[in-house]
Amino acid sequence: MRSLLMFAFALFSTQIGVFPAFSQAMDQSDPLQYADIADLSSDAPLIIHLTVKDAIKVDPARVPNAPPGTQRFYIVASTNALIRGQGGIGETIRYVIDLPLDEHGRAPKIKKKSFIIFARRPSGSGGDNVQLVAKDAQVDWTPEREQRVRSLVRELVARDAPPAISRIASAFHVPGTIIGEGETQIFMETESGSPVSITVLKRDGQRKFWAVSLGEIVDEAARAPVRNSLLWYRMACFLPRQLPAAALAGDSPTNAQQARSDYQMVLNDLGNCPRSRRP
DSSP: OHHHHHHHHHHTTTOOOOOOGGGSOOSSOOOOOHHHHHHHHHTOSEEEEEEEEEEEEOOGGGOTTSOTTEEEEEEEEEEEEEEEOTTOOOSEEEEEEEEEOOTTSOOOOOTTOEEEEEEEOOTTOOTTBOEESSTTOEEEOOHHHHHHHHHHHHHHHSTTOOOOEEEEEEEEEEEOSSTTOEEEEEEEEETTOOOEEEEEEEOTTSOOEEEEEESSSOOTTOOOOOTTSHHHHHHHTTSOSSOOGGGGTTSOHHHHHHHHHHHHHHHHHHOOOOOSSOO
16 A cells, blocks of 8 residues: 555646635536636546545555645545446546645645546556546546536547637638628638638628637538637637738738727637636
């Protein structure tokens, strides 16, 4: 057991931190926002529903780098379900986490409680040792929360899943033949290299509308993303608050200003990206 504990201390050296209030389950509503779950799920090759079998307190003298006001635990847990993960997972999971002490200096009691963890397999470790992807990547389990996570994971692993956006590469506006008409196109680079573009159209006598295309060809059937979907998350949570000047290079001042205005309309329609934790 001592050797396992020493391994866990080294494993967790880059993941120390306080377990924030968002992870505490609420009776009436789930404080975890869509973006919270998406942030954790996107970074986690392993997502596991588990029950804690043993929570071993680590002597503070052994972990001088632990955050003040926390207790480090070495967790031994039984697997209830693998929500995400290729290659399967064992019946027993081991990991380390820092949990905050209450106002009386007492550590939380988590033995026999169920959680969802977002984790990865550290290189060179044993098969049952995992590492949390963030300091707060252990969240209370509820049936409803598990369904939310499963739904989002299905979006992430879908063949046509929208990719993560790296930057806005270019944008331009083309006026129409009638005053008031026009089209703005905004092209984005992504981590996967797959193209993503936004088209904003204004036709005479019609309301201005915009849509997102995933592919080389601008899809006439494309629409704006639905809130709390993966495509919405990729855009609302990561697009810059204004068009980069470099993206508008070569466009006339008048057309560039219209492109900026159309981009702000897109941001307003997407709305904010609420989170209850820091990504």
